[in-house]
Amino acid sequence: MNQKKDTQTQAVNRIKEKADSFRANVSTVMVGKGRTIDLVFITLLCEGHALIEDVPGVGKTLLAKATARSLDCTFKRVQCTPDLLPSDVVGIQFFNQKTSEFEFRPGPILANIVLVDEINRAMPRTQSCLLESMQEQQVTVDLKTVPLPRPFMLMATQNPIELEGTFPLPEAQLDRFLVKVNIGYPSPEEEAAVLSRFQLSNPLDQLQSIMGTAELLELQTICRRIFIENSVRGYIVAINSNTRNHRDIKLGTSTRCALALQSASQAMAGIQGRNYVLPDDVKALAAPVLSHRIILKTEARLRGRTEEAVIEDILSSVPVPAE
């Protein structure tokens, strides 16, 4: 039993090493955003998808590109516009006149990492074509189902300020994003460091990959085996069910959200080199995992309440499983 635990500990230490390398690598282009980078790595470990939401110019697209560069895998980008069609994303069946047969031409979704830039500018039907790929990791074109390559991660960005000509993401779509990442403005020192680094050349071009897809798949398997004690699991359920009864929340979180919080907590423990989950992990990830999945009541919004503040309120009311 001890030998098994030692093996598990060694495996978890590999996750920590890779997380440190990933953070160091991406930090060369994203200065002072360690927590944001960790959230992206957690999303990778959980086979999830990340929604990066912030004002223009803080590095949303850069973060996605740096993530793709850090992994030795295929990367595609979709720039969303109102005239973007589902077939532009998933691919088309076209008639090849040379062979006189229909052939499938894959769209940009068939890549390991897909950046869907400004996702809320795409029409709802184009947004909806991502649902199948995000949940079931496959696309269906003309009755033909094509599995997506593994690992598959979709990173979508959206701008919360400029709402003209945009289509808000539906709840079903939002629920499929593991985390919502807010990058935020850098501090003056960090901004100065960015200016210095980007003065001569773009450091993104010099980024090296730190691991391949096979290794990432292996880390994902290890991550799923991280021990989570029953009472911690109960804590996750309690937080989840509290969102359904809170006075400021119109729509609470789903069971998929509880699953997401559990796997994200396991990944959080993994990147800290621990082979068990703590309530601290759950608390730390509650806001990124839950905030985009709840809908506040109008009166709460009018009072100036935010999703993060409500989640903080829930966390301060749910008892932590301890003696």
Added chain:
Amino acid sequence: MNQARQRDILFLAIAGAEACWIVTALLLLDVKAVEGSLPILWLLSFYPLALIIGKAFRYLPMSRSPLFFLNWTLWFVWCLALAKHHTAPFEDLLEPAWLYSFASGIFQVSSLSSHQLILVCSTLLWWLGGRLLRLRFDFSTSLTEFQFGVAILLILFFFETQWDLNLPGLVPITMAFFVFSFAGTAITHAREGAGWLSGPFRSRWMILLIVTLLLILVGGMLIGALVKPDLLRLILSVFTTLWNTFWYLLFAVLSFIVNLFSSDEPMKPPIMPSMPPVPAGPPEWTKIFRIPEWVRRLGGIVMMIMWSILILAALWSVSSQIIHWLRQRFDSMNDIEVEPMSGAFLDDLLHLFKGLFLLASRFFRFLLRPFRNKRELRAASHEISSIRTVYRRMMDWAASAGCPRDAAQTPHEYLQSLARWLPEAGQDFALITNHYVLVRYGDCLLNRDILDQIKTTWEKLRQVKPASRGKA
């Protein structure tokens, strides 16, 4: 009162409480099952004897297995002594008649005999005596013993009332049981430094007590309402029928197996008037060509292995041909990509054998589990409860001194509050908290040295007087 004295008293209290319901059960069995022929005092002697011998064994420099064997050998010897005294007290010890009589009593099938009861009860009492040595004398143990004893006594009293047995001395035995149990519970509770009315778990213990009493009462009422003498007679008759059927089937199977081994003499065919005379056996010289039995058996095994290999080879060949045919079919189709699967059948076969082997090894591990992991599990649960107790006491102590934990705080968040509240003890708080977290959430075990270190740290910490400080 010092620790050793407290331990002795607890020992006596738990042993006394157990002895009370054991005596009641033996009295009931004696009167109802064997009409007063059970040597109760002799049987009771097994309980303290197992205890004394178990205690003495702790000083012997021997490993577990020889001690286990020696322990049960002594039980056997004492059981034989009881059998001799019970069966033929005045006969010579070397006379085997008493042994035959005892053995035949044990294997008696028609009805329950005192010898069978002696064997079963002595085994149980010997085990109970040994178990007493391994008990941890704390509040939960004494409470469990009390609950278990009450339940057993209630069942016994119920049967006693239903059968109108009028057992002697039930009232003093019951009173003694309650005295022993309450003494043990009170001492363990005082020993653990928490009061029923002042501790933080007051409501929990009260609920526990009330629920326990309610369960016992409701259970008693249900049993009283449902179980009637007729039903008991029916159940007993069913048990008797099952017992007889079991022995009948066992004998039938045994006789069938015995019949399989036919005697060496060949069966003489019946002589029919019209049949020609039976030819004589083969000449003597042909015996040198006879194959010995062991060679025939070995040949059978070799043949079985060969047939198995042939069947597997045939399966392999057929599968290969099917796969080859499928590949040919798929090759002719355009949109199908055929993945080369060389050695896939062998891999699957090996996988199957590996799975079977794992299943068998799991089964045997499950069978051997009681002998292997019991001690480790007991030690582990003790360590886990110890570190959790230390952490709980630290929280109580800090709360009473002005730094209570908020229910929504994680242990690490609370650690920060504690470190701000009493910076000079920050490392001690961190040591206890980190190990508590490891055990509580990590399913990890601590070794004895760390546990001792934590206990020492806690003892040091509780000496600190933080009363003058404000709330963190």
